[in-house]
């Protein structure tokens with residue numbers, strides 16, 4: 001903004017409480033060389049505010065880019081769900097998206113080999129629906145107990161403060177169910193060229209409930225209309241040398257230039273009873289559902305057309321949580337999803353505060369009447385004098401039983417069930433993925449893996465070769481060759 005000598009009243013500098021600031025260049029001192037005076041309230045306010053401008057970064061997915069847009073329904077799926085956002089072809093719902101890398105900190109470079117977060121917030125008339133997914137259809141693990149360890153393994157070494165190939169690969173190779181996700185991350189899709197050039201997935205199995213109160217299991221797929229584009233390791237390292245914010249720049253510039261990125265939403269839908277019949281675990285986050293069994297059904301288009309006016313306000317303060325669900329869209333027994341229903345809002349109460357639902361980017365755009373009160377930074381009137389207990393004799397805070405989902409049959413004894421004994425099939429799907437790759441893609445997978453394993457000790461490399469060989473002997477042999485073992 002240019003500085004005009006005829007500064008208007010609106011841009012005149014004031015304190016946070018509106019008093020005019022007389023001098024913003026010189027501190028108030030006793031004489032020109034003298035010590036400061038405590039009564040320089042503007043200096044004190046400036047220094048104090050600076051100390052509080054920083055908030056904790058997200059524990060993972062700290063580096064990201066966001067944009068606003070719209071979701072438009074193009075195909076009718078009301079036979080599967082009563083969710084209002086899907087209620088009619090042509091219906092539009094306002095939304096906000098945030099894309100991220102995962103392991104890097106808030107200042108990390110964008111073009112890193114890593115999975116990408118794909119978090120979406122739909123402002124529906126029955127509350128916010130957050131789909132907090134990734135650019136891959138599967139994940140490293142299928143029991144949330146291992147998630148904190150995953151983070152410790154991929155983040156920095158506590159002594160050297162550097163990323164550690166040893167920790168990373170020691171952990172991954174001891175978790176054979178990680179091989180599917182590891183194969184994707186090490187493949188030619190492991191470094192997307194930009195956030196616009198990648199697909200997004202809900203990854204977990206969720207549920208749809210229709211107007212007849214029937215349940216279906218569902219997986220969400222957002223397919224990029226920009227086409228898939230990726231970087232090789234060499235291209236990425238050259239790019240990072242010149243531009244650490246390549247993803248942010250690409251998304252921001254495309255939207256500023258009117259080239260609005262779009263993704264087509266498809267769903268895979270499984271009738272509730274099929275979950276007992278399919279030969280794989282339908283709620284296992286390390287597995288995909290074969291498209292030949294459950295084909296993609298087209299639903300609509302998401303378009304991002306507006307950059308946030310202020311990055312901190314809308315992107316840094318955005319809060320996505322898988323527990324933000326709306327009638328017609330529910331969860332599944334997937335244990336990782338179940339843990340995430342707790343983890344996100346808990347993180348956000350710490351990162352942003354208990355009233356983070358009032359921050360404009362997070363606020364629902366439908367009436368909210370939640371019966372929570374008070375807490376730090378309550379700024380919405382706090383329900384005024386409305387009585388605040390329920391049940392009461394005055395009709396306040398009525399529950400909405402019409403939205404009840406059908407009962408979900410569950411059985412089983414409580415125990416620390418070892419998922420690995422139930423299903424030791426860690427290798428079929430990574431093997432299938434490997435066999436789908438063209439020879440050049442397989443070669444890229446071998447070489448990316450070898451570079452990423454770097455200085456990890458030989459016994460860890462051999463363990464990985466063994467896991468790959470179980471998926472496909474040619475996978476193991478190719479990685480061994482690339483590692484020179």
Ligand code: HEM
Pocket residue numbers: 057058059060061064098099100116117118119132133134139143144145147202203204318319320336339340343344347348351
């Ligand atoms: C961010 C926990 C698995 C996608 C986060 C955050 C936490 C978290 C605490 C930071 C939230 C914040 O401060 O706002 C967990 C736990 C997991 C898990 C405990 C497993 C037990 C997953 C999976 C996916 C995923 C399986 C994708 C399918 C994301 C994304 C973000 C995120 C996209 C960034 C959201 C944003 O842009 O603000 N996760 N996560 N996470 N997680 Fe997870």
